[in-house]
Amino acid sequence: MRARILGTGSFVPQGVVTNLDLEKKVETSDEWIRARTGIIERRVSDEKTATSDLAYEASKRAIESAKLSKKDIELIIVATCTPDVLFPSVACVIQDKLGATNAAGFDVSAACSGFNFAMSVASKYIETGTYKNILVVGADTLTKYVDWKDRNICILFGDGAGAVVLQATNEDCGILGSYLKVKGEGGKFLVMPQKGFICMDGKEVFKFAVRALEESVLEVLRLTNLSMSNIGLLIPHQANIRIIDHVIKKFNLPKDKVYVNLQKYGNTSAASIPIALDEAVADKKVHKGGIVVLAGFGAGLTYGANVIRWG
Numbered sequence: 001m002r003a004r005i006l007g008t009g010s011f012v013p014q015g016v017v018t019n020l021d022l023e024k025k026v027e028t029s030d031e032w033i034r035a036r037t038g039i040i041e042r043r044v045s046d047e048k049t050a051t052s053d054l055a056y057e058a059s060k061r062a063i064e065s066a067k068l069s070k071k072d073i074e075l076i077i078v079a080t081c082t083p084d085v086l087f088p089s090v091a092c093v094i095q096d097k098l099g100a101t102n103a104a105g106f107d108v109s110a111a112c113s114g115f116n117f118a119m120s121v122a123s124k125y126i127e128t129g130t131y132k133n134i135l136v137v138g139a140d141t142l143t144k145y146v147d148w149k150d151r152n153i154c155i156l157f158g159d160g161a162g163a164v165v166l167q168a169t170n171e172d173c174g175i176l177g178s179y180l181k182v183k184g185e186g187g188k189f190l191v192m193p194q195k196g197f198i199c200m201d202g203k204e205v206f207k208f209a210v211r212a213l214e215e216s217v218l219e220v221l222r223l224t225n226l227s228m229s230n231i232g233l234l235i236p237h238q239a240n241i242r243i244i245d246h247v248i249k250k251f252n253l254p255k256d257k258v259y260v261n262l263q264k265y266g267n268t269s270a271a272s273i274p275i276a277l278d279e280a281v282a283d284k285k286v287h288k289g290g291i292v293v294l295a296g297f298g299a300g301l302t303y304g305a306n307v308i309r310w311g
C-alpha cells in the first residue's frame, strides 16, 4: 500500500509587498534583494487573517481537486510553526470549518521542513492501512513575527498555504520514501520566541541550507534506489535562489527540472513546497509515472525530502 497524491491546492493572501515597498521602510534596494535572494515580492496577510484561514482555503481546493467529499477525509495533518493560538491546533480549526466530521487531526512543528515531515507521517498511516484518505497541509504566516525594521529578516518571508490529499493505492505510485533529519545543536541560528520577532544568523543558516538540501536529495534517492537522472522534477524549499542554484550546479540538473516560484512569494515556510507543487501541477510540470522530489530545510535545524512517483 502506498500514499498517492490525489489532489493539490494552494492559497496566498491578497496583500503584496514588493521590494520597492521595502525600500521605503528599511535601507535596502530591489537590486540587492533580487541579487542576494531572487525574491521580487511576497504576500502578507492582514491582521484579521490567521494561518487557519489560509490553510482552510488551500484545503478546500485540494479536496475539490481530489474530487472527494470533506467527509471522506479521515486525518488532517497541518505543518505549521505559526498556529492561530497555541491550542486548539490549526488541524482542529480547519476540521470544523471544512465540516470534515470523520477526521482526526494534529499539527506538526518542524518550521520550513514541516511539510516534508507531515507527508512522511501521513504516508506511514496509509502504508499501515490505518487511513485511506489524508489531508496534508503546510501553512504559515511568518510575516506576523517579522520585524519590519530589520532588513536581514523582512525581505525574506511571506505568508501562504498549500495542501494535498493523499489516498491509499495498490498501484506502483505515490510516496516511495522519506528522509528526515534534525540537527538541534544548530537551533540557535534561527529562532522565533513566543513573543517578539524572528532572529536569524543568515550566514550560518545559508551554509546549513546548502548542505542540508544536497544531503536530503542524495539520501532520499539512495533510500529509494533511484539516481539523479530519474528526477522528473525537484521541488526545493523556496528560501533563496542562491541556495537552489548551488544544488542545480552541484548535481548538474537541467534548470527546467527544478521548480522555482520564490520570486512571487518569498519564503512561506511550511507552505513553500506544497504551493510550488500545486503550481507545478497546474503548469503541467509533473507527469504520470514521473519522479518528483520534495526537499527542504528549516529552523530546528530540520531538513529532509520525500520521493513521489506521480500517478
Ligand code: UT7
Pocket: 027, 028, 029, 032, 033, 036, 037, 112, 151, 152, 155, 202, 203, 205, 206, 209, 239, 240, 267, 297, 298, 299
Ligand atoms: O527556511 C530557512 C530560512 N532562512 C534562510 O533561508 C536564510 C539563509 N540566508 C540567506 O538567505 C542570506 O544569508 C541572506 C539573504 C539573509 C543574507 O545574504 P548574504 O549574502 O549572506 O548577506 P550578508 O548577511 O553577508 O550581508 C552582506 C552585506 C552586509 O554589508 P557589509 O557588511 O558587507 O557592508 C549587510 O549589512 O549586505 C548588507 N545587507 C543588506 N543590504 C541591503 C544585509 N541585508 C541587506 C539588505 N539590503 N536587506
